[in-house]
Amino acid sequence: MWARRPVRARRVSVAAVTLAVSLALLAGAGPAAAADDGGGSGRPVDIGGGRRVVLDCRGSGSPTVVLVSGTGGASDEWTHVADPARPGADLKPDPSAVLPSLARSTRVCAYDRPGTTRLDGAPNRSTPVHRPTTAAAGAEDLLALLAAAGEHPPYVLVGASWGGR
Numbered sequence: 404m405w406a407r408r409p410v411r412a413r414r415v416s417v418a419a420v421t422l423a424v425s426l427a428l429l430a431g432a433g434p435a436a437a438a439d440d441g442g443g444s445g446r447p448v449d450i451g452g453g454r455r456v457v458l459d460c461r462g463s464g465s466p467t468v469v470l471v472s473g474t475g476g477a478s479d480e481w482t483h484v485a486d487p488a489r490p491g492a493d494l495k496p497d498p499s500a501v502l503p504s505l506a507r508s509t510r511v512c513a514y515d516r517p518g519t520t521r522l523d524g525a526p527n528r529s530t531p532v533h534r535p536t537t538a539a540a541g542a543e544d545l546l547a548l549l550a551a552a553g554e555h556p557p558y559v560l561v562g563a564s565w566g567g568r
Contacts (some may be wrong), residue, residue: 462506473564478513
């Protein structure tokens, strides 16, 4: 299994978030219900073949924004922020992070891609896969996950790093 080097701080492009929100609004997304600001740990979804992938969805509306993390990163990349007053400190969950912010405008989902690790270095709860894997296998997993979870198109994909390829 692939090990990720510890990362102290990561930022998601403001342009990516702006694009996702703009597309959601242009697509006619109406007012959404208040965003769920719960623990954000997500729920395991059975995608078949004895595999589960952890999915964290919040908010309501259409289109559904699907956040795809960068290389090795799990869904918590989208729910945590750095404290500007404490450079180098660990990232913390925050309502101003990308996922909870977008959830105030539309439905938004992030998932723990198999083989990735959480910000604290722990493996995520999704069923591991043999490494290396391919983008095609990742796309198949994502389609199976969204269908199994009952999430309906249209989707707007927002990717960081590897997730944007």
